[in-house]
Amino acid sequence: MSLLAKLRYQFMVKGVGAALLRLERWRSARRLRTRPPGRDAPFGPPLATSPWLKQLIAGHYLSGRYSTGARPVAWVTSGGPVEFLVALGYHVHYPENHGAVCGIRRVAERLCERAEDAGYGRDICSYARTDFGTVLGGATPVGRLPRPDLLLCCNNICQTVLHWYRVLADHYRVPLLLIDTPFLYRQAHDHEVEYVKRQLDQAVVVAERVAGRSLAPSRLEQAARLSKEAVELWARVLAAARARPAPISAFDAFIHMAPIVEMRGERFTVEYYRALLDELERRRQQGIAAVPGESKRLLWDNLPIWYRVRWLATWLAERGVALVASTYTHAWGELAPLMDSRRPLESAARVYLHPILNRSTGDKLRTIQQLAGDYSVDGVLLHSDRSCKPYSVGQLDQQKLLGRKLGIPALVMEADHNDPRVFSEAQTEARLQAFLEMLAG
Amino acid sequence: MLDIPSRRQVMEEQHQAGGRVAAVFPIHYPRALLQAHGFLPIEVWGPPGTDVGEADAHLQSYVCDIVRRGLGFVLAGGLRDCDCLLVPHGCDSLQGLGSILLDFHHPGLPVLTFYLARGEGPAALDFTVAELAGLSQALADISGRPLDEQAWNRHLEIEVAAEAALARLWRERRQLELDNAELYRLLRCRNYLAADRFRELLDKVLDRHRGAAPGQKAILLGGIVAEPVGLLEVIDRAGGLVVGDAGCNLGRRLYRAVDDEPDPARRQARRLLGGPPDATRGAAPSRIAEHLLEQAAGSGARALVVTNPKFCEPELFVLPEVTRLLEAAGLRVLVLELELSRDLPAAAANRLEAFLETL
Numbered sequence: 177m178s179l180l181a182k183l184r185y186q187f188m189v190k191g192v193g194a195a196l197l198r199l200e201r202w203r204s205a206r207r208l209r210t211r212p213p214g215r216d217a218p219f220g221p222p223l224a225t226s227p228w229l230k231q232l233i234a235g236h237y238l239s240g241r242y243s244t245g246a247r248p249v250a251w252v253t254s255g256g257p258v259e260f261l262v263a264l265g266y267h268v269h270y271p272e273n274h275g276a277v278c279g280i281r282r283v284a285e286r287l288c289e290r291a292e293d294a295g296y297g298r299d300i301c302s303y304a305r306t307d308f309g310t311v312l313g314g315a316t317p318v319g320r321l322p323r324p325d326l327l328l329c330c331n332n333i334c335q336t337v338l339h340w341y342r343v344l345a346d347h348y349r350v351p352l353l354l355i356d357t358p359f360l361y362r363q364a365h366d367h368e369v370e371y372v373k374r375q376l377d378q379a380v381v382v383a384e385r386v387a388g389r390s391l392a393p394s395r396l397e398q399a400a401r402l403s404k405e406a407v408e409l410w411a412r413v414l415a416a417a418r419a420r421p422a423p424i425s426a427f428d429a430f431i432h433m434a435p436i437v438e439m440r441g442e443r444f445t446v447e448y449y450r451a452l453l454d455e456l457e458r459r460r461q462q463g464i465a466a467v468p469g470e471s472k473r474l475l476w477d478n479l480p481i482w483y484r485v486r487w488l489a490t491w492l493a494e495r496g497v498a499l500v501a502s503t504y505t506h507a508w509g510e511l512a513p514l515m516d517s518r519r520p521l522e523s524a525a526r527v528y529l530h531p532i533l534n535r536s537t538g539d540k541l542r543t544i545q546q547l548a549g550d551y552s553v554d555g556v557l558l559h560s561d562r563s564c565k566p567y568s569v570g571q572l573d574q575q576k577l578l579g580r581k582l583g584i585p586a587l588v589m590e591a592d593h594n595d596p597r598v599f600s601e602a603q604t605e606a607r608l609q610a611f612l613e614m615l616a617g
Numbered sequence: 618m619l620d621i622p623s624r625r626q627v628m629e630e631q632h633q634a635g636g637r638v639a640a641v642f643p644i645h646y647p648r649a650l651l652q653a654h655g656f657l658p659i660e661v662w663g664p665p666g667t668d669v670g671e672a673d674a675h676l677q678s679y680v681c682d683i684v685r686r687g688l689g690f691v692l693a694g695g696l697r698d699c700d701c702l703l704v705p706h707g708c709d710s711l712q713g714l715g716s717i718l719l720d721f722h723h724p725g726l727p728v729l730t731f732y733l734a735r736g737e738g739p740a741a742l743d744f745t746v747a748e749l750a751g752l753s754q755a756l757a758d759i760s761g762r763p764l765d766e767q768a769w770n771r772h773l774e775i776e777v778a779a780e781a782a783l784a785r786l787w788r789e790r791r792q793l794e795l796d797n798a799e800l801y802r803l804l805r806c807r808n809y810l811a812a813d814r815f816r817e818l819l820d821k822v823l824d825r826h827r828g829a830a831p832g833q834k835a836i837l838l839g840g841i842v843a844e845p846v847g848l849l850e851v852i853d854r855a856g857g858l859v860v861g862d863a864g865c866n867l868g869r870r871l872y873r874a875v876d877d878e879p880d881p882a883r884r885q886a887r888r889l890l891g892g893p894p895d896a897t898r899g900a901a902p903s904r905i906a907e908h909l910l911e912q913a914a915g916s917g918a919r920a921l922v923v924t925n926p927k928f929c930e931p932e933l934f935v936l937p938e939v940t941r942l943l944e945a946a947g948l949r950v951l952v953l954e955l956e957l958s959r960d961l962p963a964a965a966a967n968r969l970e971a972f973l974e975t976l
Contacts, residue, residue, distance in 0.1 A: 295937030342934070539720075566713065573722075
């Protein structure tokens with residue numbers, strides 16, 4: 177770490193940057209108040225907390241931009257145990273979240289092509305290709321990514337991240353911490369929890385060495401407590417959509433989930449979700465719908481199709497269809513009961529073993545069934561995501577069982593979360609149209 | 618032609634001798650433990666000729682051939698003479714296969730799983746020992762008899778001896794008159810023969826087939842599995858000589874002997890965790906490249922031919938960097954994506970022939 181970099185960080189991030197982002201938030205909020213969407217828009221009024229969300233995301237990337245040399249930087253997989261890194265003062269960068277930003281901003285394809293030019297085949301995850309494209313010099317909408325001092329890979333979402341992070345570790349020549357989480361075909365056994373716990377203990381030692389400081393138990397407990405609070409609030413934010421009409425859609429949640437993924441363990445994340453929850457409660461009381469005239473309610477399974485989120489949201493809303501829940505966003509809220517800030521590492525071992533993607537296909541079916549009931553949905557959209565096999569394998573059976581045994585109609589839609597070249601708008605539209613007609617009976 | 622027993626023959630003999638058969642999906646699993654419980658492991662690598670129509674109703678088109686054909690084989694009743702099915706955790710697709718078999722398909726025989734630790738050090742070792750204990754208990758439940766630890770140690774010794782014989786075969790490859798297709802017919806019976814029988818067969822071949830090897834252009838074969846067989850025939854015709862295997866099916870399962878460990882569980886675990894670097898176990902590209910260069914130097918290979926089924930993510934991630942490092946060190950690399958079921962496509966055959974001509 178250098179003094180100059182630290183001064184620059186303080187000035188650009190905490191000083192000028194923070195002031196500019198506050199100003200931009202104020203201007204965005206004013207625009208929202210003075211220029212509400214037109215009467216023809218298929219959506220309800222935008223969430224008033226959205227400018228705050230933009231401020232948080234922009235602030236996070238701004239912090240990353242000036243972190244190199246000023247504070248330790250870790251690149252982390254989206255399901256990674258991050259609390260001890262936050263407590264050690266790391267800036268935490270999530271390549272998957274960055275990939276989603278690139279997907280939404282329609283630059284992922286270009287970045288994927290850059291990676292493909294370097295030999296990475298089109299059959300590997302499009303998040304990974306987006307990341308490799310960026311690492312290899314492709315321009316990103318967030319400006320510049322911080323160089324990692326440490327990589328933390330937790331394979332509780334897929335094995336793909338392990339291969340991906342090995343490539344990154346070779347490229348950057350920095351330590352790679354692997355938290356290997358055995359896949360749970362059934363309930364977790366003691367030896368699996370113990371294995372993860374021991375890896376976490378070892379990871380802390382390496383992270384301390386790289387950061388050049390010791391982990392203070394009080395700081396870890398605080399990060400774990402804030403993480404748990406945020407996760408609980410996030411779960412309540414999602415649960416707000418159980419109301420009829422839903423005051424928030426799953427499409428909104430795809431965007432508003434950014435802090436729960438990449439800013440866990442921070443106080444501002446808790447404050448943000450508390451405000452969002454308050455706003456949703458007000459909307460519920462006032463009967464404000466995410467989709468005015470909501471007539472059908474659907475559940476989403478798998479990652480969003482980032483480059484078509486707006487298109488799909490509009491297409492469904494124009495037909496009075498609200499996407500009210502998703503297994504994807506739910507994954508960040510469902511594990512709150514397992515979190516215990518008084519025993520942060522012990523409970524982390526259990527928590528990080530249990531994301532939906534590390535549980536069996538049968539367990540996922542039960543989750544879908546549970547959500548379908550809780551959110552009173554009329555049907556399920558299963559995004560068969562070419563880039564995410566752990567999420568997608570099993571969907572064809574889940575579809576059949578949902579329909580035949582549980583009476584919940586489900587549609588499988590072929591796409592990819594970040595590579596638009598394998599998405600057919602016409603085909604998707606035709607299948608959705610047929611599905612809605614079937615639901616209308 | 619070598620006299621090699623077929624899978625069917627071996628299974629019948631095993632049953633006639635009062636033993637059991639375990640069908641096993643790729644890749645890494647404790648072969649000796651299964652044998653100690655009286656189960657002969659018969660591996661299922663996406664049997665060519667399997668009708669995948671039924672599997673297509675359950676798996677998306679972007680799942681690899683090994684998993685799709687494997688499921689097709691299971692659903693078509695291909696395991697009717699087996700006593701259990703073991704699905705080791707080899708990758709995301711095999712994970713999904715194990716899960717849907719357990720949760721949705723219930724193929725009429727016990728389905729067991731085994732998680733291969735991707736971590737290292739004492740935590741991974743202890744975890745693997747516990748994982749082996751769980752698998753052992755499941756096998757004991759099926760067979761109705763407890764594990765004989767002495768038998769486990771004995772089978773570990775037999776496995777080590779078979780691997781030593783295999784290593785010897787590669788060392789003496791240039792003095793074996795077998796062509797590549799015949800050699801791989803021999804080697805692939807490692808997938809279903811008991812280790813002692815496999816070793817006997819190798820020893821016999823090493824004694825009886827002395828002579829100049831037919832090819833001159835020394836290459837390594839890498840990737841997941843050397844299929845289809847047409848691939849080897851093209852190598853034969855083009856004067857290639859496979860002098861080493863770095864594939865998942867063979868070379869990456871030449872584990873360390875671990876002679877200093879009396880406890881069979883820890884020995885088995887250390888062997889599994891200490892195998893050659895393998896993309897499917899999450900090895901770094903640099904380590905894989907380093908190992909391949911050592912293998913090439915030791916065998917005199919001038920090139921590496923990699924054959925993978927389509928959609929194999931672990932391989933796709935490491936190949937760009939591995940290729941770059943190998944070529945920088947002077948080892949030529951050809952990567953082919955092939956389907957298991959078909960004959961070698963003409964385009965792939967042409968590429969392979971052209972590649973071998975340049976050596």
